[in-house]
Amino acid sequence: MSPATASVTRQIADPYAAPPDYGPIRFLHRLNPLSKIAAPLPAMALLLFTRDIATPLIFCVVTLVMLVIGAHLRARTLLVLLVGMPLIVAVMSVSFGIWTDPARVGDSPVLIEAGPVLFTVGAWLVGLATALRLTAIVLLALVGGLTSTGPDLVRSLVQQLRVPYRLGYTALAAFRFVPRFRHELDVIRQAHRVRGISDGRGPIAWVARTAGYVVPLLAGAIRHAERVALAMDSRAFGAHSTRTERYTIAFRARDWVFIAVFWALTALVVML
Numbered sequence: 001m002s003p004a005t006a007s008v009t010r011q012i013a014d015p016y017a018a019p020p021d022y023g024p025i026r027f028l029h030r031l032n033p034l035s036k037i038a039a040p041l042p043a044m045a046l047l048l049f050t051r052d053i054a055t056p057l058i059f060c061v062v063t064l065v066m067l068v069i070g071a072h073l074r075a076r077t078l079l080v081l082l083v084g085m086p087l088i089v090a091v092m093s094v095s096f097g098i099w100t101d102p103a104r105v106g107d108s109p110v111l112i113e114a115g116p117v118l119f120t121v122g123a124w125l126v127g128l129a130t131a132l133r134l135t136a137i138v139l140l141a142l143v144g145g146l147t148s149t150g151p152d153l154v155r156s157l158v159q160q161l162r163v164p165y166r167l168g169y170t171a172l173a174a175f176r177f178v179p180r181f182r183h184e185l186d187v188i189r190q191a192h193r194v195r196g197i198s199d200g201r202g203p204i205a206w207v208a209r210t211a212g213y214v215v216p217l218l219a220g221a222i223r224h225a226e227r228v229a230l231a232m233d234s235r236a237f238g239a240h241s242t243r244t245e246r247y248t249i250a251f252r253a254r255d256w257v258f259i260a261v262f263w264a265l266t267a268l269v270v271m272l
Contacts, residue, residue: 027254028070028147033156035255036144039262044140046266047133053125055269056132060085062265063139071147085139089131097127150175156249165243173228177221184220188213
């Protein structure tokens with residue numbers, strides 16, 4: 001999750017957050033995280049059973065356009081989506097096509113001949129269809145992944161789907177461990193450099209250094225978990241059936257419209 005996405009989403013949900021400094025909030029960031037999960041689900045299910053090229057290609061194009069227009073993305077992310085994805089599709093289409101059963105493609109024209117190996121147009125089309133399906137599923141998942149934050153998704157599950165807050169906020173506490181581990185790892189590396197600890201170079205030395213980080217990371221995780229448990233216990237976490245939220249993430253009419261439009265598009269693709 002990019003810092004820009006987190007800042008935009010927090011400004012929508014949290015009135016105390018500082019406003020973003022790069023223009024108006026785009027529409028995907030204004031949607032509830034659950035709507036961005038529910039909307040692509042029928043399309044993902046459809047893509048699991050399709051074997052043509054047109055269906056995943058339509059969803060790839062629609063999702064890319066939607067992400068470019070409706071999301072705040074960094075230049076690196078845009079480059080990956082607009083340049084990296086087509087290159088990945090091209091490589092995967094050849095890779096899947098090579099392993100295609102020749103009996104499936106019949107007497108298709110030969111595209112590449114390398115000794116006994118024949119790569120036909122039919123095999124490439126079969127590989128292209130598979131590559132496009134995988135890419136379309138990934139792009140549909142990125143609609144919510146690039147425009148929502150983990151904490152807001154947890155809050156949506158608790159507020160809209162009535163997931164017990166004991167489970168939801170325990171998962172949220174675990175989610176917070178990830179940046180904490182990254183910070184602790186940076187501190188350990190800096191401490192090793194200051195002390196002049198070096199185990200040489202090469203892959204074996206890298207594995208040895210990485211193994212040396214395990215014990216201090218585990219000790220830090222235990223200390224952090226103990227502090228979190230004491231803080232939750234002192235605040236009577238779990239003692240009541242409900243808890244007061246600092247802010248709510250509403251499920252508005254625009255969320256229903258977004259789901260309806262996406263489902264209608266999926267139904268249209270099925271009919272066509």
